Amino acid sequence: MHSHRSSGGASFRKNFLRLPAVRALLAQAVAFAIVLALAFALPILAGVELSIAFAALIQGGLAAFLARAQRLAPWWMPIQFLFPVALLVLGAAHLPPSIYLGGFLVLLCLYWSTFRTQVPYYPSSGAAWRTVEALLPTGRSLRVIDIGSGFGGLVMYLAKVRPESEIIGIEVAPLPWAFSQLRARLRGSVAHFVRGDYEALDFGEYDVVFAYLSPAAMPRLWIKAGAEMRQGALLLSHEFIIPEVDPDIVVRPPEGGPAIYGWHIR
Secondary structure, three states, X not given: OHHHHHHHHHHHHHHHHHXXXXXXXXXXXXXXXXXXXXXXXXXXXXXXXXXXXXXXXXXXXXXXHHHHHOOOOOOHHHHHHHHHHHXXXXXXXOOXXXXXXXXXXXXXXHHOOHHHHOOOOOOOOHHHHHHHHHHOOOOOOOEEEEEOXXXXXXXXXXXXXXXXXXXXXXXXXXXXXXXXXXXXXXHOOOOEEEEOOHHHOOHHHOOEEEEOOOHHHHHHHHHHHHHHOOOOOEEEEEOOOXXXXXXXXXXXXXXXXXXXXXXXXX
């Protein structure tokens, strides 16, 4: 029994340390330690003092480099670089603590599990919605789901133009999900929104799965789609491809913007 607990604890620690946010935080901690060592060493070795502003820039640069070395998603690099600079600027502004708490709560409700999934909020455009509409099979009712539906724009659009079909959006973050629900009710839309993690879904229940996730999420998405989606079903992705899997469909919106990629499940 003791051995089982030790194994479970070690597994938890290993998985915890793999979380992107934890790795980013560790990168900041290492960068801070290096900058602190420089701040102590420079006056002794070179007679030069390290300014706070320059220290923040060095820490940000080091943290961004370490994030890149750990192969974190590309959007972590500017976050890592700007984090110490933002702390310095906000600290100098002497804002009330309640503002920081409010900002944290809003961001938490908006991004929720981004630290785990590496899927930030990406809003899609009307041009992308119309492109997706054109790619949907015609002549029959469909079950379509947008995984990570954000504020529900695509889902509500498709529910309007394909009223014979069931259009569903699933979103894990509470703020976008609640806003989607409110929009649908105010507009009398038949779009359906579910709050939850798409990884808990059975993709076999849907004819079309649409994703606007991130490069980090695409390999896992493909594994899930291949294991669960029915033969003849369609997986669509906005902007991001599946590594080493050639798409069957590549369409760029006429108005410009990222392409829509599609894979027919065989």
